Amino acid sequence: MNRAQLLNLIKINRRRFPGYILLFILIGFFGEVHGDEPFRPEAGTFPPIEEAKAYRGELVFVDHVNRRGSLRLHVNGHFQEGRLHHFAMLPYGEIHYHGAPADLRDIPIGTVLYGLFYLPPDPETSAVPNVKGNDKTAPPETHAILLEDGPSLCLRKGKAWKLKEVDINDSESHLTARLDRADGGEGLDGEHQFTIDASTRIWRGRELLGLEDLITEGFWPASGKKLFDGQDIQLALTWHPRYLYQQFHVSDLWLDETAMNVAMERQRQRHIRHIHTRWMPARVDTIQYGEFGQATITASLFGGMDDNLYADFKPGIGGKMAAAENTLRTWWPDHDGMDGKILSVETAEKDPPLGSSGIQIQFEVPLILEGFRPGRIVRIRPQGWPNVKPPVEERVRSFEERWPSPDLFLK
Template sequence: MMKYVLGSLFLVLGLCVSAEEPFRPEAGKFPAVEKAHTYRGELVFVDHANRRGSLRVQGAGGTYFRNAPHPFALLPYAVVRYHGAPADLRDIPLGTVLHVKAFLPPDPKLSAVPVLPVDNKDKIAGYSGTGVAPAENHVLLLEDEASHCQREGLVWKLKDVDIKNNEGMIVASCEPKDGGNAKPTTENLTFDAATRIWRGRECLSVADLVAEGLWPASGKKSLDGQAVQLGITWRPTPDGIFTRFHISDLWLDDSAMQRATLVQTETHKAFIRSRWMPALVDNVEYGKFGRATVTATLFGGMDTSLYADFQKGGQVLANGAENTLKHAGGAYGPAHMASKGTLLNVTKAAVEPPLGSSGIQIQFETDLVIEGLRPGRVFRVRPAGWPQVQVPREEYVGDGSNAEDRFPTPIIFPKY
């Protein structure tokens, strides 16, 4: 009987066609985030070198554990955030629940993940319901719960806790930090002895809160709407509950959250300095004997100190890259075939740039323009003061003669 009830429910959900119009970005342009499709899901697979992975997407109703991993690829200018700071895919643990804003593939022929029918998010996927495999699988924004809440001005308010043997359930609601008329949705979230609890500079456990008398050793206690930030994951649950999320981290105060943000910021700054800043070529003015003046826009989502290193009159190195941001050309690291030059100008847009763009435009002159520096192409650039290191083999494509190396096919992903 339950089988037929669920089937009828999914049929009704499937008839509720999405009001969003599928949008396909244009190459060389930053798309408007307002046109993106929004969803969230659990990170279950990562191919960090090719900036792609899979999410178990939360759909409309359905049995969450049955939802097949849904492949996604990061757009070259995608913004990834973890703990309220810039991040790379390699920084985010598997199992983390992420919020996504994504589009159709800009060029389906070059997609590194499967290309799906444009209305796929409205289709019923068996017991999983609708929305679990959207065709919008090219991501502009990928962020964990803490990053999402900080960007949207939200906090989690803890209503009460029910605990036994250092594990149990918290009833909480996600609400605007400054109040408002929005009606919060209450959720039941699990926690256990492995849940990390952050307070100022301390990393506590559930047992520590019990020992301090803040939480009971057993039974229920009201938490009076205590405002916190949460890290959320998913794990299989008993009792026939299909969609219930789990607390991996709990930040009790702003100081604790700020420290987590600082640590992740420093991690990402070191990463970008070793891999170079990604950018988009806006224009190239060709001169004689290989000389050229290149104008480009630096990608967004980075720490401001990285952008501050680009100063007029400074020296830069620029190397071609593919849409996966892999360095292209040369067999001895990114500096092998890089163009060298002087920054002629660094300007900041007067208006708020679209997500993915920093709004910072650089112009430099070089006496050796390489193939990767063409209008509309992605490349990487670094100020001369950044360290010159060799990137691991999986992060560059050599001379680019192998098409599958340049544009990874989606063949690694199962067809569910």
């Protein structure tokens, strides 16, 4: 029975049942339906994180230009090959790799990722196919507000794997570690045995080591087992032939906090360079119109960026604003962007929702452009950042490229 049928039945029988019984029926029915329904974000808002659905899977395809890709989901209790979960990042969707902000281009294929997803805000312009049905391997929530690797998730939650044992042998070596999640949430939990081999990158302090290096030092045995007393480590996982049975291979192992911090700093610097040359993404909130095309634009800077980037936005300095699309692609920003001035920078929210920095700026332009209307996505360059255009493949060069076709995933 759907909602319309239920309402019609209650209308017909409203004199036969007491009002409070009908009220309980309505509350129970709609509460159950609402709880089962995926959430569709509304334009101009940052969606509530409690409405997002969490999924874990291996990254198997990336279209970094349009911020979309495909995951092979790990579904508990599902031991058959399934479909791929095609996803697109929301304009304000955050990506983290090695504990630092990132772009999809930074993440190697095969990396196990954790994400939070919603229904597409507008199915008509979705850059990935809309999903119908109840296939657990390809759920309808295709638009991500958060995508992160294992170390990023653990660092965000204040967690670390506890190293229990290594078992070195010629056929297949293993590492056993435990991760406790008393507060629940996303990610693996409990004790797991992972495979390791000569391809596993092992980070210690500022050193990059291999399995043979630790064996030569005597830190790990040449053959057999060695027990450990719960040493804190971080792990990056990748594909294993028995992935359907929740088995994984260790692609990277960080043996101490210094090693993890080194990897984090390298990724942070890569991210800073990327945003410097592509500019800060933001959403236009309101416009105060002046005379002869002049306007003051209030825009919310998106979240998930390095703090040093936000610190470059200061009242009284010049800058440039360029129109962008939901993929964050721009047209020719150094040429068709509009020079202006940052009038104010305010922290609008102390605890902003995921996707928002909580920072609003007022930006004055001498001539308003169509791409600066409320609800539109823009890229902003504060004074001091390079006034350059991105690579040609990243620029929008035609009207059709504003909304990438999902047909790419149907081939």
